[in-house]
Amino acid sequence: MTSNTPEPEAPTTVAATVVGTSIGTSPTRILTPSPAPSGDATVSATTGEITLTTPRDNHKAVLIHPGVRVQVELPGKGGPWDPFTSPESSDSSVLQRLSVVSQPSGATIATFVGVQAGQAVITAVARVRRHGSGPPSRAPNIGFGVTVTVQSG
Secondary structure, eight states: OOOOOOOOOOEEEEEEEOOOOOOOOOOOOEEOOOOSSOOOEEEEEEEEEEEEETTTTOOOOOOTTOOOEEEEEEEETTTTOOOOOEEESSSSTTTTEEEEEEOOOOOOEEEEEOOSSEEEEEEEEEEOEEETSSSOSSSOOOOOOEEEOOOOO
């Protein structure tokens, strides 16, 4: 018996470009994903660091190995929104947040590291700014979410 249900499409792998290295005992590659094609996109690295920004990288799937860092850079105030909340990991046993830095502009930079095999989601929200006792803004909150899969080394 055959099914008329189409097979789900596999995520598209997005190319990454090395944009710098750090000085230390082992070089750290900082990868900036190229613009994503329409639909889901996957970014992966076995060593180094991946840098994600919003909105370009929102909803991406990230595949890393233990020890690989994921840096999330979220913008400060924009329009009727407050700055993004500090990015959080849904499972710190898989993806641990190492640091969060707030910039004078209101931008937030958070660094995470893959700990062990599993899956975690990095989330943050920019909420609509409230002004006094007037009516609430009609603008929606803005969410940021990236699914990170840590693969066994």
